Amino acid sequence: MEFSLSLIVAQMLAHWWVTLAGVVAGILIGATPGLTSSNCTAIMLPFILALRPVTGVIFVISLHAGSQVGNSFPAILLNIPGTPSAAVTTIEGHALARLGQASRALGVCVFGSVFGGIFGGLASIMLIPWLAPVALRFSPVELTVIILFGIVVIGPISRGSLIKGLVSGLFGLLVSTSGPDPMWGRFRGTFGLVELYDGVPLVPALVGLMAFSELISLVFKGQTDRPTALQSITMKEILKGGLDVIKRPIESFRSSIIGLIVGIIPGAGGSVASALAYQQAAVFATKKEAPKFGKGSVNGLLAADASNNAMIGGALITLFLLAIPGSSTDAVLLVALTYHGLVMGPEFFHMNGDLAWAALSSQFAAAFFCGLCGVLLAYVMGRMVNVKLIILIPFISVLTFIGGFASMGLTFGIYVMLVCGLLGYYMKKHGYVPLAFLMGLVLGGQLEANFFRGYRMGHRSFSIFFESPIALTVWGLMLITLLSPLLRSLFAKRAPAPTPAPFPDAGTPDDQADEPLAGASGR
Amino acid sequence: MTGPGSPGGSPPGEPKKAIPWEEMGIPIVAVLYALATVIDQSVRGMEFKTLLYSLVLAGALLLAVLGCLIQTVRKRVAKEENPEKLREMAQGRKRILIFMAWAAIFAVAFEFLGYVISIPIMMYILFLWLGMKSKLLALAFSLGMPLAVFFVFDRWAQMDLPLGPLSRILN
Secondary structure (H helix, E strand, O other), X not given: OOXXXXXXXXXXXXXXXXXXXXXXXXXXXXXXXXXXXXXXXXXXXXXXXXXXXXXXXXXXXXXXXHHHHHOHHHHHHHOOOOOHHHHHHHHHHHHHHHOOOHHHHHHHHHHHHHHHHHHHHHHHHHHHHHHHHHHHOOOHHHHHHHHHHHHHHHHHHHOOOHHHHHHHHHHHHHHHOOEEOOOOOOEEOOOOOHHHOOOOOHHXXXXXXXXXXXXXXXXXXXXXXXXXXXXXXXXXXXHHHHHHHHOOHHHHHHHHHHHHHHHHOOOXXXXXXXHHHHHHHHHOOOOOOHHHOOOOOHHHHHHHHHHHHHHHHHHHHHHHHHOOOOOHHHHHHHHHHHHOOOOOOOOHHHHOHHHHHHHHHHHHHHHHHHHHHHHHHHHOHHHHOOOOHHHHHHHHHHHHHHHHHHOXXXXXXXXXXXXXXXXXXXXXXXXXXXXXHHHHHHHHHHHHHHHHHHHHHOOOOHHHHHOOHHHHHHHHHHHHHHHHHHHHHHHHHHOOOOOOOOOOOOOOOOOHHHOOOOOOOOO | OOOOOOOOOOOOXXXXXXXXXXXXXXXXXXXXXXXXXXXXXXXXXXXXXXXXXXXXXXXXXXXXXXXXXXXXXXXXXXXXXXXXXXXXXXXXXXHHHHHHHHHHHHHHHHHHHOHHHHHHHHXXXXXXXXXXXOHHHHHXXXXXXHHHHHXXXXXXXXXXXXXXXXXXXHO
């Protein structure tokens, strides 16, 4: 299906209510510390699966967009990031709040997110038709190498530890071999359990890894109360923040471009996008603006929030064309679409063009509603950020149980959810990468199928995986990623400069609770 | 080079440092799973071509785990000696154990008693354990939740959730 402006407008009008619901849910979720779009999308997965595919996809994208707006609210008002990607927002946002400009900061975040969302939507729509024919040239050989690259690269990008990322990804790939093998249909790794004949169920595993693990983390912290926000918010000042965004077009575009590019990289996510955009805003700051960084810089705040929402467009490009999720929320989206029998990849636009364009065009409607609802909800956020964990934890627990049960209709799903929850918690606690594990689990079947198809195409020779220019390029990138720790240490020995602060992790919330524990690598 | 996470011992007066063996928990679980998978397939008489992919993955995982082991052994992190922090950590672990026990009981209750009975009971217990002061509010939330689940998931999303002894009445 070809690109058409009228189709985009029609899709936006047809699904406006889904977009509105998703944005409102996303803002409320993002504004609640302890909840992220990925763990809430995981919790709501059974609900999303019950929707039609196009409705479900638009809901998830809108929820993701809304959460990137809402996560700034507690960051500004309470110095607590609503999601990891708002960690940078706390620096400038809360500084502005301490100067009595909380409303203005909220306005900058809301309108900056709107700008980033529109930019990401435009870019994804313009780039995908250009990239899709390129992606069609991908045979099973290239797909094998790309999937492998996606799994391998997530570790160093999202948490900085290559080895731990590899262990996580390979573990996920191994668990994905449970069930019938894609080539000959023989059952393996079932351990005599009939429930595993279809493999490890993805939905309960996802709910456990993303959502239940967070509950365990919150229970470990034991902090069921939160400080109250003391600022009063005015609509006039919020709108003034919007004017600040309009007066800074260069900063807005630069941050959005950075967010888009980071979104394309698998596993990077909002945390990396916002940190990188903030860093670049500081580098390019004028003499007048530079001293304000760290003390309440509107430029810095804008950079963080515009990049967050532009990232969504970039992540959709990678998801739709290559079936590689750019973030945890996209991993949930991938599971949801796989559940409906839709296969991502180069053929996705030809086979499911209506769904694809509906999803891409929903970003504009989401941006519009983010602005409208963001302004309105920012006004009442003082109460929202005070929802205590003591109330949230039981509700979320019940929802995870329903999520674990619903996809299989068996209690076995709940047990899988609990086991994966524990696994996810310990992985995050000790610096491993649950997202890499999840990607291995979700993409393992495709990797194996493409691998054996490529192997047969090469007449049972492995050299075919090293012949195509695309495959060689990806192998090169993989090698650079694998060798990057060694290269970094070599360069550090030659020129001992102060090491820049590592990017915060992508994906699920970090292990702030595990500060007392020795050995827990932070994000 | 001294400091947390660096190789080498600690100078006198500095906190004691130790190898963070707890970081090897996940790799050990992964290796055990790999072994179990390979043994399970071998015992079932799988053909080599089916077993091959799992063997390759298991081999790659073993190499990665070895790398992880080397990284861990070379690392030294400061042992926590503050009694306050140690107590907090112990309490946190205890809370996790209790929470997981609650979850296990809930899983069994969910299946046999159905969601209408198990959700209010287990939610109320959890609210009280978490320290909710208002028992009335806890009760209200606990009773309201199965209603919400009924309308949203059972009726609207058409999910087949277990009803337990109430299946004859509600079906």
